[in-house]
Amino acid sequence: MVHPLTHVGEAIHNRLGSLGLDWEILDDAFTFGLEEASTCTDRDAGFCKGVMLYSRLGRRLQERLSRFDWIGGRPHNQQCVWSLHAGVRVLHVTGNVETGNPDPSAQVAPERPGGSARRDLILMNAQRSLFDELDPGSGFRELKTWFLLYRMGKSSLRSELSYTENLSDDGGGISWSERIILPEVPLPAGLGMGDDRWAFDHIASK
Structure with a gap:
C-alpha cells in the first residue's frame, strides 16, 4: 500500500x-459555520x-x-469553490471518524458515498469543458x-484538505495521494454534535 504525502504543522502553510x-x-469559514450551527436548539x-x-x-x-477571483457554485450538484488561475476546486464534505488523523495508514473518507458525480470528479480531476473557449495563453x-x-469531536472540529486521482481498488473508497492536516478549531460553547472516537487512540498505545 502506498501511503499519501502528508503535510502537518508549519508545512501546511506553504502547501496551502x-x-x-x-x-x-x-x-474563518469553519468558525463562521460552527457559530451558525450553535444557534440550533432542541426545537429545530x-x-x-x-x-x-x-x-x-x-x-x-x-x-x-471571491476577492481572489474564486468562484462558487454547484457543478455536478456538488457545492464547491474553484479558481481557474490556481487550477483548484475545493469540495467540502463531512469526513469519517479518521478525518484529521495524521497517521499515513489512516482510512480517511467522506462520511457518505457521493454517487457517480463525486466518482467522476475523482476520475477526471479536471473539468475540461470549462476551458473549451479559453485562449491557450490565458x-x-x-x-x-x-x-x-x-x-x-466533543470539543473541536478536525479537518484536512486531501487530494486523489484514483478510487481504491474496490471502487468504493478513496485512495489519497496527498493530505494536508489542518489545525483543530474549538467548538462554540454548548455545541455538542460529534464524537471523540479518535483514530489517534491506537497511535498513543503503540
Missing part, C-alpha cells in the same frame, strides 16, 4: 499557499446543526475567496479537485 489558499480563510430538526454548518461553511468560503489551468473533509 501553493493552492491559492491560506489557513486564516479556512479557519435533528439535522439542523449539520446542515447549517455545511451551508454556512460553503457560503463563507465563497465570500472570502494562464488558466485545468481544475484539480481537493476534498475539504471535516469532522466534529
Whole structure:
C-alpha cells in the first residue's frame, strides 16, 4: 500500500499557499459555520446543526475567496469553490471518524458515498469543458479537485484538505495521494454534535 504525502504543522502553510489558499480563510469559514450551527436548539430538526454548518461553511468560503477571483457554485450538484488561475476546486464534505488523523495508514473518507458525480470528479480531476473557449495563453489551468473533509469531536472540529486521482481498488473508497492536516478549531460553547472516537487512540498505545 502506498501511503499519501502528508503535510502537518508549519508545512501546511506553504502547501496551502501553493493552492491559492491560506489557513486564516479556512479557519474563518469553519468558525463562521460552527457559530451558525450553535444557534440550533432542541426545537429545530435533528439535522439542523449539520446542515447549517455545511451551508454556512460553503457560503463563507465563497465570500472570502471571491476577492481572489474564486468562484462558487454547484457543478455536478456538488457545492464547491474553484479558481481557474490556481487550477483548484475545493469540495467540502463531512469526513469519517479518521478525518484529521495524521497517521499515513489512516482510512480517511467522506462520511457518505457521493454517487457517480463525486466518482467522476475523482476520475477526471479536471473539468475540461470549462476551458473549451479559453485562449491557450490565458494562464488558466485545468481544475484539480481537493476534498475539504471535516469532522466534529466533543470539543473541536478536525479537518484536512486531501487530494486523489484514483478510487481504491474496490471502487468504493478513496485512495489519497496527498493530505494536508489542518489545525483543530474549538467548538462554540454548548455545541455538542460529534464524537471523540479518535483514530489517534491506537497511535498513543503503540
